[in-house]
Amino acid sequence: MINLRNVRKFYGALEVIKGVDITVEDGEFAVFVGPSGCGKSTLLRMIAGLEGIDEGDLVLNGQRINDVPPDKRGIAMVFQSYALYPHMTVAENIGFSLSLKKVPEAEIKEQVEGVAEILQLTDYLNRKPGALSGGQRQRVAIGRAIIKKPSLILFDEPLSNLDSALRVQMRAELQRLHRELKATVVYVTHDQVEAMTMADRIVVLNKGVVAQQGAPMELYHQPENEFVATFIGSPKMNVLPMTATRRDAGKVHLESPLGLAIDLSDANGAVPQGEAKLGIRPEHLKLAPQGQGDFSAEVVIVERLGVETYLTVGSQQQPIVVRTEGDMTIRPGDRVSLTAERAACHLFDSAGRVVRSAQA
Amino acid sequence: MAVISPSEGANKTRSDLIAYATLSIISIFCAVPFFWVLLASFDSNAQLFLRWPEQWTLANYVRVFTKEDGAKWLFNSLFVVGGATLIVMVLAGLGGYALSRTRAWWKLPFLYAILLIRVLPPTALVVPLYKFLLTLNNAEGAILRPIFGSYARDIMRWTGFIDGYLGIMLVLATMQLPLGLWIMKTFFDGLPRDYEEAAVMDGATMMQRIRRVLIPLAMPGLAAAGLFAFMSAWGDFLLPLIFLSSPELQTLPLGLFRAFLRINEIDYGLLTALAFIYLLPAVVAFGFARRFLVQTFSGGVKG
Amino acid sequence: MVRNSHEKRTERQLLLVLLPSLILLLAFVIYPALYSVYLSFTNEALTGAAALRPRFVGIRNYTRLLNDAKFWNSLFVTFVFVMGSAVIGQFLLGLISAIALRRPIRFRQFFSSIILLPNAAPEVVAGFMWISMLAGGEHATLSRIVAFFGIDPADWLNAFPLSMIIIVNTWRGIATAMILLTAGLSTIPSEIYEAARMDGATPSQMFRRITMPLMMPTILLYMLISAVSTIAVFGLVYALTRGGPGGATEVVSIYIYNQSFTAFQLGYGAAVAVVALLISLILGIGYVRAMKVEV
Numbered sequence: 019m020i021n022l023r024n025v026r027k028f029y030g031a032l033e034v035i036k037g038v039d040i041t042v043e044d045g046e047f048a049v050f051v052g053p054s055g056c057g058k059s060t061l062l063r064m065i066a067g068l069e070g071i072d073e074g075d076l077v078l079n080g081q082r083i084n085d086v087p088p089d090k091r092g093i094a095m096v097f098q099s100y101a102l103y104p105h106m107t108v109a110e111n112i113g114f115s116l117s118l119k120k121v122p123e124a125e126i127k128e129q130v131e132g133v134a135e136i137l138q139l140t141d142y143l144n145r146k147p148g149a150l151s152g153g154q155r156q157r158v159a160i161g162r163a164i165i166k167k168p169s170l171i172l173f174d175e176p177l178s179n180l181d182s183a184l185r186v187q188m189r190a191e192l193q194r195l196h197r198e199l200k201a202t203v204v205y206v207t208h209d210q211v212e213a214m215t216m217a218d219r220i221v222v223l224n225k226g227v228v229a230q231q232g233a234p235m236e237l238y239h240q241p242e243n244e245f246v247a248t249f250i251g252s253p254k255m256n257v258l259p260m261t262a263t264r265r266d267a268g269k270v271h272l273e274s275p276l277g278l279a280i281d282l283s284d285a286n287g288a289v290p291q292g293e294a295k296l297g298i299r300p301e302h303l304k305l306a307p308q309g310q311g312d313f314s315a316e317v318v319i320v321e322r323l324g325v326e327t328y329l330t331v332g333s334q335q336q337p338i339v340v341r342t343e344g345d346m347t348i349r350p351g352d353r354v355s356l357t358a359e360r361a362a363c364h365l366f367d368s369a370g371r372v373v374r375s376a377q378a
Numbered sequence: 379m380a381v382i383s384p385s386e387g388a389n390k391t392r393s394d395l396i397a398y399a400t401l402s403i404i405s406i407f408c409a410v411p412f413f414w415v416l417l418a419s420f421d422s423n424a425q426l427f428l429r430w431p432e433q434w435t436l437a438n439y440v441r442v443f444t445k446e447d448g449a450k451w452l453f454n455s456l457f458v459v460g461g462a463t464l465i466v467m468v469l470a471g472l473g474g475y476a477l478s479r480t481r482a483w484w485k486l487p488f489l490y491a492i493l494l495i496r497v498l499p500p501t502a503l504v505v506p507l508y509k510f511l512l513t514l515n516n517a518e519g520a521i522l523r524p525i526f527g528s529y530a531r532d533i534m535r536w537t538g539f540i541d542g543y544l545g546i547m548l549v550l551a552t553m554q555l556p557l558g559l560w561i562m563k564t565f566f567d568g569l570p571r572d573y574e575e576a577a578v579m580d581g582a583t584m585m586q587r588i589r590r591v592l593i594p595l596a597m598p599g600l601a602a603a604g605l606f607a608f609m610s611a612w613g614d615f616l617l618p619l620i621f622l623s624s625p626e627l628q629t630l631p632l633g634l635f636r637a638f639l640r641i642n643e644i645d646y647g648l649l650t651a652l653a654f655i656y657l658l659p660a661v662v663a664f665g666f667a668r669r670f671l672v673q674t675f676s677g678g679v680k681g
Numbered sequence: 682m683v684r685n686s687h688e689k690r691t692e693r694q695l696l697l698v699l700l701p702s703l704i705l706l707l708a709f710v711i712y713p714a715l716y717s718v719y720l721s722f723t724n725e726a727l728t729g730a731a732a733l734r735p736r737f738v739g740i741r742n743y744t745r746l747l748n749d750a751k752f753w754n755s756l757f758v759t760f761v762f763v764m765g766s767a768v769i770g771q772f773l774l775g776l777i778s779a780i781a782l783r784r785p786i787r788f789r790q791f792f793s794s795i796i797l798l799p800n801a802a803p804e805v806v807a808g809f810m811w812i813s814m815l816a817g818g819e820h821a822t823l824s825r826i827v828a829f830f831g832i833d834p835a836d837w838l839n840a841f842p843l844s845m846i847i848i849v850n851t852w853r854g855i856a857t858a859m860i861l862l863t864a865g866l867s868t869i870p871s872e873i874y875e876a877a878r879m880d881g882a883t884p885s886q887m888f889r890r891i892t893m894p895l896m897m898p899t900i901l902l903y904m905l906i907s908a909v910s911t912i913a914v915f916g917l918v919y920a921l922t923r924g925g926p927g928g929a930t931e932v933v934s935i936y937i938y939n940q941s942f943t944a945f946q947l948g949y950g951a952a953v954a955v956v957a958l959l960i961s962l963i964l965g966i967g968y969v970r971a972m973k974v975e976v
Contacts, residue, residue: 068875089881101872105894115880162880393884397781404778405795408852410822411810412798418813426813427820473702476695488699490969495710497965499913501934502954505941506716507709552709555702584694613803615916631805635920638809653806664801668794 019044020065020170020202025074027060034060036226037074042170042204042219047196050206051213052223052249058206061223062172065204066095079169089115094163095172099179100155102147102162109134109143112161133161136198152180153188164199173205177212189216210250214238222246244370247297253328253339255299257366262294270374272296272365276336278313282363288373289365297364300328300341304357311355317348329354419654424647438651448652450626451633455656458543458618458629459611462550466558466607467600469551474562474599475592479571489563492556500553504620507549511539511621535626546621550614554607561606565599566592605667612660630656714958720951735948742952752953754928755936759912761843762850762932767907770851772900775858779866782859793859800856808920811849812838815921842922842929849921850914857910858903865899866892898971905968909961933957 020042027035035057042048050058063069065076067088076084083091102111110117112133113126134140137157147155156176163171176192177185193216196203207213213220214234221231222245230237230246241247241255248254260272270284272294280296282289306312315338319330327346331354332338340356348354365374418424419438421431442448477485515538522530539545573595577587593600615631622628628636634656637649721742725735746752778796782789799807814822815837824834837845869892877887915934918924924931924939931939937957941950 066879068878088879093879095876095879097872097876099870099872101870101876103873103876103891114877114882118881118886162876166880394784394786397784397786400777401781401786401792401796404774404855405792408796408799408855411807411814411852412802414813414822415806415810425820427817428813428822428825469702469705472698476699480692480695480699482692482696484696488703491706493969494962494965495706497909497961497968498710498714499915499934499954499957499961501913501915501937502717502958503710503713504938505947505950505954506713506720510708510713510716548705549709552705555706559702584691609801613805615803615805631803631916634805634809649809653809657802657806660803661798661801664797665794668797 019079020204021075021077022061022065023075023077025061025064025071025076027057027064027069027072034226035064038223038226038228040221040228040231042202044202045200046218047193047203047205047216048219048221049213049217050204050221050223051208051210052229054208055225056223057226058208058223059174062095062174062204062206065170066093066172067091092166092169093172094166094168094170095174096156096159096163096176098175100147100159100176102155102158104147107144107146108139108150108158108161111147111158112139112165114162115166129165130161133165136164137161137195153184153191156180156188157191160195164201168201170202170204173203175207176205177207178209192216211252214250220250222249224249240375241297241364242372244295244297244366244372247364247366247372251299253300253341255297255364256303256338258296258298258336258338260294260296262289262291262365264291270365274313276313276315276332278358280312280358280360280363282360282365282374283377284374290367290373293368294373295366295368295370296358297366298358298362300339302359302362303338303340304359305340305342306355306357308353308355311357314353314355317350317352317354320346320348320350322346331356415650415653415657418646419650421647421650424645424650426644426646435647438647439655441645441648442651442655446637446648446652447625447628447633448655451628451630451652452655454627455612455630456659458546458550459608461543461547462554462611463604463608465547465551466554467604470555470558470562470603470607471593471596471600472588473555473559474603475566475588475596477559477563478566478569492559496556500616504616508540508620511545511549515539515542515545535624539621541622541624541627543627546618546627549617549621550611551607553614553617554610557610558603558607561603562596562599565596565602569595602667605663609660609663609667612663717951717954717958720948721955723948723951725948725951726946738948742949745949746952746956751928751931751936755931755933755953758843758929758931759933762847762914762918762930763908763911765844765847766850766854767911768904770847771854771858771907772862772903774851774855775862775903778855778859779862782863783866796859797856799853802853804916805920807849807853808917811845811852811921815845838922839926842926846918846921846930849917850911853917854907854911857907861899861903861906862896865896865903868899869895902968902971905964905971909964909968912957912961912964 020040022038022040025035025038026033038057038061040048040061050061052058060069064071067083067086071084075082078091078093103114106114109127109130113130116126116129130143131140134143137160139154139157139161142150142154142158147158150158159176160171173192177188180188189212205212205216217234219231220234220237222229222237224245229249230242234250237246237250241250244257248257258274258276258278260274260278263271263273267287268283268285269281270289271279271281273279274296278296304311308314315331317329317331318334318337319328321328321330322345324345325343327342327344327348329340329342329346329348330337331340338356340354361377363374364372364376367373414428417428417431420434420436421429422433422435422437424431424438477488515534518538519530519534522533526533534542536542537544539548573591574587577591582590613631615635618629618632619635622632630652634649634652637652638644722737722739723735724738724741778793782793802810817824819825819828819834821834821837823837828834835841873891874887877891882890912932913934914932915938918930918932919935919938922930924935933953934957937950937954940946940953944950
C-alpha cells in the first residue's frame with residue numbers, strides 16, 4: 019500500500035505540490051489525471067525518487083521511503099518515451115538492472131526469458147529497440163520494469179506517443195497485464211478517457227492539489243467540485259450561472275438569465291442565496307415537445323454520430339450541449355424545448371464547491 | 379545528465395564542485411597565453427616574457443600605425459579577406475541553393491567531392507597552384523601590357539593572380555567554398571519549398587525568386603557561412619605568404635611574422651599591439667558565430 | 682522523375698548557378714591536386730640542372746621517398762602529433778569540458794567562451810603567444826608556472842619540442858572537440874539516464890555502459906575530422922619550431938614546404954605531397970561514410 023501524507027514540493031519559492039494526501043491500495047490500478055501543469059508527473063517522479071519531497075511523508079508498505087534511493091525503493095517506472103537503451107538488444111534492455119548488480123549470466127538469461135514470455139516478446143529478444151514497433155517497445159519497457167519484481171509500477175503517460183488505434187489496443191493490453199501480474203500501478207495521464215476506462219481509483223489533480231479521488235463512477239456521478247465535474251466526462255458537463263432564492267423549506271428556486279427557471283430539492287439547506295452554478299450533463303437534458311419543458315433555445319450546431327446526436331444550443335457566450343439518442347434531423351436555426359432531469363442536477367457555489375449533488 | 383534524488387543531494391553538490399574545478403583549470407590553461415598579448419601591448423618596455431607593465435602606455439598601438447605599416451596591413455587584410463568572404467557568400471549562397479534543390483545525377487558526386495576536398499592539406503596544393511597562377515599571371519600581363527603600357531603593373535596589382543588582390547581573393551575564397559557550400563546546402567535543405575512554390579505560382583523567374591524570396595530567408599545561413607569563411611581566411615598565413623610578395627600588398631599575418639624576424643632588437647610592445655589588432659576581428663567574428671557553431675556541427679552528427 | 686521542359690530548364694539554371702563555384706574549385710583545387718600528382722613523377726626543381734629541362738622520371742621520386750629517413754621521420758612525427766594532440770589531448774579535454782558544462786552550474790557561458798577562445802586566435806598569433814610561454818628559459822611563463830611546483834625550468838622548445846607542439850595544438854583544438862562532443866551528448870535523451878537510475882546504475886556505470894557506446898558515432902566522426910585537420914597544420918608549428926630542432930617536429934606539411942621552398946626540389950616535394958594527399962583522402966573517405974551524406 020502506498021501513502022502520500024501532506025506532501026509538498028517547492029521549486030525555489032514556488033510551491034508546486036501543495037499538501038497532497040493520496041492512498042493507493044495493493045493491487046489497485048490508480049490513475050493520476052489532470053490538465054498540464056497540475057503536478058501529476060512531478061508527483062510520479064517524487065514517488066519514484068527522481069525528485070525530492072520537501073515536506074510530508076511517502077510511505078510504502080509501512081516504511082517511510084522519502085530518503086531511500088530510487089533503485090532501492092522496490093518501485094519500477096515506465097517512461098513516456100520508454101527510454102529504452104538504443105544500443106542494447108531487447109534481452110539486454112530487460113536484463114540491464116540485473117547485470118548492474120553482477121547477477122550471473124545464466125540467471126539473467128532465465129529471468130529475461132520468463133519475463134519475455136509473459137509479454138510475448140520471446141521472438142524479439144535479439145532485436146534492438148529501433149527495429150520494434152511502438153507497442154513492442156512499450157512491452158520491453160514494461161519488461162524492464164517487472165523483472166525487478168517491484169511492489170509498485172509507475173507509468174508516465176505511456177500511451178501519448180501512440181496513434182489512436184494503437185492506443186485503444188494498448189489500453190486493453192495494459193489492463194490484461196495488470197490483472198495477470200496482480201501489480202499495484204500508478205498511472206499518469208492527461209486523458210480522462212484513459213482514466214475512466216482503466217482505473218480502479220482516479221486521483222484528479224489541479225494546480226498541485228488533489229481535487230478529488232475515488233472510483234471512476236463516483237467521480238462521474240458525485241463530483242465534489244466544479245473542476246472535477248467538468249474535467250471528467252466527454253463532452254463536458256454544462257455549467258450554467260444561476261441565481262438562487264429560497265422558496266419553501268427544503269427547496270431552492272433557481273433562475274438563469276437564459277430563461278431557465280427550476281426548483282430543486284435542498285433538504286439540508288446547504289445552498290446559499292445568490293450566485294450559484296447549475297451543473298448538468300448533456301445526457302440529462304431531454305428534448306421536450308414544443309412549448310413545454312423548462313426552457314427553449316435555438317440550435318446552433320448539430321453533430322450527428324448515428325448512434326447519438328449532439329446539439330449545441332443557446333448563444334456563443336453560453337453554449338449548452340445536449341445529447342440525444344439515435345439520429346435527429348434537427349437543423350441549425352431550429353428552436354427546441356428542453357427539460358433538465360431534476361435528479362441529475364448538481365449545484366456549485368461561486369467557489370466551485372458542490373453544494374448539492376445529483377441524487378443517487 | 380543530473381538526476382536528483384533526496385539522498386543524493388550531497389553527491390550532486392560534490393559533482394558540481396568537481397565540474398567547477400575542472401572547468402576552471404581548463405579555462406586557465408586556455409586563457410593564460412592571451413595575457414601576454416594583452417599586457418605587453420600596453421607595456422612601454424615590453425619583454426618576451428609575461429610581466430605586469432611598470433608603465434602603461436598606448437604608444438605601441440600608435441607606433442603600429444605611424445612607424446610601421448600597420449594601417450596598410452590592416453587595410454589589406456580587411457580588403458582581401460572581406461572580399462573573399464563576400465565572394466564565398468554569393469557563390470555559396472547560390473551554389474548551396476542549387477545543390478539543395480537539384481535532383482540531377484551530379485548531385486551526389488559533387489557533394490562527396492566537396493567533403494573530400496576539405497580533407498586535402500593546403501601545403502600539398504601550394505606549389506602547383508603557384509605555377510598555375512604564374513601562368514595565368516603571365517598571360518594576363520601579355521594581354522594588358524600592349525594596351526596599357528607602363529600602367530599595366532599598377533593594374534596588375536589589383537587584377538593580377540600573383541601578387542595581385544584578385545588572385546589572393548579568389549584563392550582564399552576557393553579554399554572556403556567547400557564549407558560554405560555545405561552550410562548553405564544544409565540550410566536550404568531545412569527550408570520548406572513552400573515559399574518558392576508560392577513564388578512560382580505568382581509567376582517569378584528563378585532570379586527573381588532568388589533575389590526577392592530566398593535571400594531574405596537565407597540570411598541566417600549566409601551569416602554563418604560568411605562568419606566561418608571570414609574567420610578561416612583571416613587566419614590564413616600560408617596563402618598570403620606564397621602569393622603576395624610586394625610590400626604594398628602585405629596582410630596582417632605577414633606583417634606580424636616579419637616583425638618577429640627582425641635582425642636587431644625585437645620590439646615586443648609593437649609586436650603584441652599588432653597581434654592584438656590582428657586578434658580582435660577574429661574574436662569578434664567568433665563571438666557572433668558561436669550561435670551557429672552548434673547547428674553546423676549537429677548537422678553532421680544527426681546521422 | 683518527371684522530365685517536362687519546365688523541370689529541365691530549372692535543372693539547367695541550377696547547374697548554371699553552381700558553375701562559378703565549380704570553376705573555381707576545379708581550377709584552384711582539383712587541377713593543382715592533379716598537377717601535383719604529375720609533378721611527383723618529374724624531377725622538376727627550381728635550381729640545378731633539372732630546372733632548365735625537367736624530365737619525366739617515373740617513380741624515382743617515390744623510391745627515393747621510401748629510402749629517405751627524413752620522410753619516414755616526418756610521417757612518424759606527424760603520427761605522434763596527431764595522436765597526442767587530436768586523439769588524446771583535444772579529445773579528453775573536450776570530453777571533460779562537454780560533460781562538465783552539462784551540469785547546471787553558473788558561469789556556463791563564461792567558461793565555454795574562454796575554452797573556445799584559443800580556436801578564434803589566428804595561427805600566427807597563437808604561435809607567438811606560445812613562444813612567449815615557452816621560450817626564454819627561466820623567464821618563460823611555463824617555467825615560472827612549473828617553478829611553483831618545484832620543477833626546474835628548461836628551454837622547453839628545444840628540450841621537448843614534440844611534446845610542446847602537442848600541447849599547443851591541444852590548446853588550440855579543444856574547442857572543436859568540445860562542440861562536436863556536446864552535440865553528440867545532447868542526442869542522448871535524459872530519460873535514458875533516469876531509467877538507468879531506476880535500474881540502479883552508478884554514475885560510472887552510466888558513463889561506461891550508456892554514454893560511451895551511444896557516443897561512438899560522434900567520437901568516430903570527431904577522430905576523423907580532427908586527424909585530417911591536424912595533418913594539415915602548418916603555420917602553428919612553423920612559427921614555433923620551424924620543424925626543428927633537427928627535424929624533431931618536422932610534420933609532413935613542413936617537410937613538404939622545406940623540400941619545395943627551401944631545397945627547391947619541386948618534383949620530390951610533390952611526391953611527398955601526394956603521399957600526404959593519399960593519407961588524407963583515405964581518412965576523408967572514412968569521414969564521408971560516417972557523415973552518411975543525405976541527398
